Amino acid sequence: MSPAPLNVDAAEVEALFDSIPDVLFFIKDREGRYTHVNATMLRRLGLRSRREIIGRRASEVYPSGMGATYGLQDQQVLGGAVIDNLLELHLFSDREPGWCLTCKRPLRIGGEVAGLIGISRDLASREGLEDDYRSLREALVHMNRNYAGNVRVQDLQAITGFSASKLERTFHKVFQLSPLQLLTRIRIQAAMHRLHGPGSIASIAQACGFGDQSAFTRRFVALVGMTPSEYRALRQG
Numbered sequence: 001m002s003p004a005p006l007n008v009d010a011a012e013v014e015a016l017f018d019s020i021p022d023v024l025f026f027i028k029d030r031e032g033r034y035t036h037v038n039a040t041m042l043r044r045l046g047l048r049s050r051r052e053i054i055g056r057r058a059s060e061v062y063p064s065g066m067g068a069t070y071g072l073q074d075q076q077v078l079g080g081a082v083i084d085n086l087l088e089l090h091l092f093s094d095r096e097p098g099w100c101l102t103c104k105r106p107l108r109i110g111g112e113v114a115g116l117i118g119i120s121r122d123l124a125s126r127e128g129l130e131d132d133y134r135s136l137r138e139a140l141v142h143m144n145r146n147y148a149g150n151v152r153v154q155d156l157q158a159i160t161g162f163s164a165s166k167l168e169r170t171f172h173k174v175f176q177l178s179p180l181q182l183l184t185r186i187r188i189q190a191a192m193h194r195l196h197g198p199g200s201i202a203s204i205a206q207a208c209g210f211g212d213q214s215a216f217t218r219r220f221v222a223l224v225g226m227t228p229s230e231y232r233a234l235r236q237g
Helices: 010-017 039-045 064-078 130-146 153-160 164-175 179-194 201-207 213-224 228-236
Strands: 023-029 034-037 083-091 097-109 112-122
Touching: 010 023, 010 034, 023 039, 064 083, 064 097, 064 112, 130 153, 130 164, 130 179, 153 164, 153 179, 164 179, 179 201, 179 213, 201 213, 201 228, 213 228
Parallel strands: none
Antiparallel strands: 023 034, 023 112, 083 097, 097 112
16 A cells, blocks of 8 residues: 655745755745745845745846846746756855856646755765765865966876866766866855956956956856956946
């Protein structure tokens, strides 16, 4: 005999996720409006009460580029798609950006999609991968110290002692990214910090390892959802 289905109270799930500080949890309705969020999400957005976010969409909560990206994801999931371990940018409690792995799934009631449920987990806090992290630690130090220059895969192989295939495989296991894809994100994150200051877009692009401003802008838009100038204006505002 199969077990009877459980009617789970979403508020109880919400309370459970309140106790996990490195995981952002949310439920949205069929219109993409938040119905449940955990304490981590409130903290990152600088909000004190769930009342400040319940009933609002991502576009009303996050900066324009991020909100638009999250809104497009929601449309896909509400159409039945599943998003698993998608690397994306989030705002942390200090309002600084950081990379997270996001999962979103349709929430079905009676076989019909009634909303969506999702989590975003801090990339740096994934459990069960300690050995793999340790094996990549020196390579990551090298990437963070030398992102402005020519970081080669051969250099990372020499540091880790891995073959090219094992290096690629281990990076994908830990980060869901190739070494060069992660390097691009390190460079973009460094650029985001520099955009808080007065330097020109072109000089920041060069300082962060991009060959020219147009290439920098293309990668920035692809990963952040807005141009460097728009991001700078948002931060200054």
